[in-house]
Amino acid sequence: MTLRRIELLLALLGAGALVLAAMTTPWLKFVLTIALAKGIAVLGIMLLLRAGQVSFGHALYVALGAYAVAFLAPVLPDAALLLPAAALTTAVVGTLIGLFVSRYREIFFGMLNLALSMVFYSMLEKFYHYTKGTDGIRVPPLTVAGLELDRVTHEWTIFGIALALALGFGAFARVYLASPMGQALTAIKTRETRLDFMGVSARSVLLAAYVLSATMAGCAGALIAMATRHVTPLLSYWTASGELVFIAILGGAGGVLGPFLGAVTYELVRVYAAATVADMWQMILGAVLLLVILFARGGIWGLLALRLQRRGAA
Amino acid sequence: MTALLEARGLRLAFGGVKAADGIDLAVMRAEFLAIIGPNGAGKTTFINMVTGYLRPQGGTITYEGAEITGRRPREIVRRGIARSFQLPQLFSEHTVEENAALAIAARQGIWSPFVPLLRPAWRDEARELLDRFGLLPLATRRADALNEGTRKLADIAMAVALKPRLLLMDEPTSGVSASEKMAVVETLARVLREAGVTAVFVEHDMDVVARFADRVAVWSQGRIVALGPPAQILADPVVQREVIGIERHA
Numbered sequence A: 001m002t003l004r005r006i007e008l009l010l011a012l013l014g015a016g017a018l019v020l021a022a023m024t025t026p027w028l029k030f031v032l033t034i035a036l037a038k039g040i041a042v043l044g045i046m047l048l049l050r051a052g053q054v055s056f057g058h059a060l061y062v063a064l065g066a067y068a069v070a071f072l073a074p075v076l077p078d079a080a081l082l083l084p085a086a087a088l089t090t091a092v093v094g095t096l097i098g099l100f101v102s103r104y105r106e107i108f109f110g111m112l113n114l115a116l117s118m119v120f121y122s123m124l125e126k127f128y129h130y131t132k133g134t135d136g137i138r139v140p141p142l143t144v145a146g147l148e149l150d151r152v153t154h155e156w157t158i159f160g161i162a163l164a165l166a167l168g169f170g171a172f173a174r175v176y177l178a179s180p181m182g183q184a185l186t187a188i189k190t191r192e193t194r195l196d197f198m199g200v201s202a203r204s205v206l207l208a209a210y211v212l213s214a215t216m217a218g219c220a221g222a223l224i225a226m227a228t229r230h231v232t233p234l235l236s237y238w239t240a241s242g243e244l245v246f247i248a249i250l251g252g253a254g255g256v257l258g259p260f261l262g263a264v265t266y267e268l269v270r271v272y273a274a275a276t277v278a279d280m281w282q283m284i285l286g287a288v289l290l291l292v293i294l295f296a297r298g299g300i301w302g303l304l305a306l307r308l309q310r311r312g313a314a
Numbered sequence B: 001m002t003a004l005l006e007a008r009g010l011r012l013a014f015g016g017v018k019a020a021d022g023i024d025l026a027v028m029r030a031e032f033l034a035i036i037g038p039n040g041a042g043k044t045t046f047i048n049m050v051t052g053y054l055r056p057q058g059g060t061i062t063y064e065g066a067e068i069t070g071r072r073p074r075e076i077v078r079r080g081i082a083r084s085f086q087l088p089q090l091f092s093e094h095t096v097e098e099n100a101a102l103a104i105a106a107r108q109g110i111w112s113p114f115v116p117l118l119r120p121a122w123r124d125e126a127r128e129l130l131d132r133f134g135l136l137p138l139a140t141r142r143a144d145a146l147n148e149g150t151r152k153l154a155d156i157a158m159a160v161a162l163k164p165r166l167l168l169m170d171e172p173t174s175g176v177s178a179s180e181k182m183a184v185v186e187t188l189a190r191v192l193r194e195a196g197v198t199a200v201f202v203e204h205d206m207d208v209v210a211r212f213a214d215r216v217a218v219w220s221q222g223r224i225v226a227l228g229p230p231a232q233i234l235a236d237p238v239v240q241r242e243v244i245g246i247e248r249h250a
């Protein structure tokens, strides 16, 4: 079995495991919904990482998706409509911002994204009249495709949507990354000028990935808003962007499972650490990041893939 | 014969260095034109100006009757001008066949997010191309694992994959082992002749020049100091003394 096949199998097994975990431990359902949402956002970060670009501001799109849900919920109180609306909003804003930031590379690209996310953060904070500032906005109970659901069914439904989106985006990213557009991302990282001399606009290649990544982050934000029923400016704070990059590195950028392995690990460790060694959480994060960078550049997925390949070869 | 590419009065200086000091050159359709000259004469600079990497400070470049002076590389490629590089410019994390396939994709349209890069049609075309360059055995090797000679060939193969009408090659044979050199150029020349491609190539090996060039342009300090058929140019005592004599040993 090739690694690509195994990847597919692992994705389905992983999805099954998450459902099982959510069934046996009800409070995990919420944690895993958030983990899946963040995994989707990190998947977008990963697309940009393929081009060698690190965005330190993608929480902007998570927050934008979340606030789109919060703002539209009173007039459009259905998850099946809010989700596409949030995706569309972030895709449009992602295109506008992308047209600008796709001219820049490396530290400038990273910092521009950071700067824009901080601008958005302060706007959310300052325009109290519209955003209720740091208090944030409560999301009213939503119907799903017209159905009014009780609390538990609602939680299950959001979890299910998150899982379905994670699988869908994961499958899409896999195909996309193998396509000329995806492969050209790696080409941007290794030899951008050659692309130009082949008649390909590296900027457009990066822009396409950027819009996709913004849309994925927007869907993640929408899911978070629906699961937590409360949005605050902190969603777009720079630490939230850093968290996404952290998860990307933890999970590994070598395969589309990486972001989800990273996100689930991260959220579970965080929940357990908060319960047991609350004051050491940051230290654990730092130590893990150090270990990954020193000993496992490919992240969790890299380690896993290596083992699977060894076994396949043996 | 009509001119495919015409440069008139091209000038470009870097600080005090005149890398192009009034270059006038007409490249004829379907000819192979060799550019020779000592290091720093401005040979690469000429290719850089034609392909849009450098904008001349004066003069014009006309291609197929349209002025292309100072246009961007991407636009110039789309008009049918491709180049290879003095230092190979490969996508180091891709395999050799993926490099070739990316060039094919660049020609055919890369905007298909649902079909793999190595789709059967492109893989076949890439392999056929690599085969002609003797690179087929290395098709699945990563580009950064190749030696200099094969990197050079892969670099040229990528330019050829774009199916240009004008191909500019910057020292195509440097780094290619002496034993393989002639065979490689032979195939390359055949491929280009068959496709009716016009070629301009910078070359330090006078045997290659003598055998494959229809005309030779001699560069020195940003100027063309001689231009003509190889038999005449290579025999010219001034060229021999001033240029070939001080050629670096290639």
Ligand SMILES: Nc1ncnc2c1ncn2[C@@H]1O[C@H](COP(=O)(O)OP(=O)(O)OP(=O)(O)O)[C@@H](O)[C@H]1O
Residues within 6 Å of the ligand: B014, B017, B018, B019, B037, B038, B039, B040, B041, B042, B043, B044, B045, B046, B086
């Ligand atoms: N981008 C640049 N910036 C500054 N100087 C440059 C640049 N490109 C070329 N030069 C200078 O212009 C002159 C001509 O350079 P060019 O690379 O065209 O020479 P060449 O004939 O290709 O030499 P070689 O045989 O060594 O490749 C040299 O003196 C070089 O140092």
Ligand SMILES: [Mg+2]
Residues within 6 Å of the ligand: B043, B044, B045, B086, B170
């Ligand atoms: Mg040169």
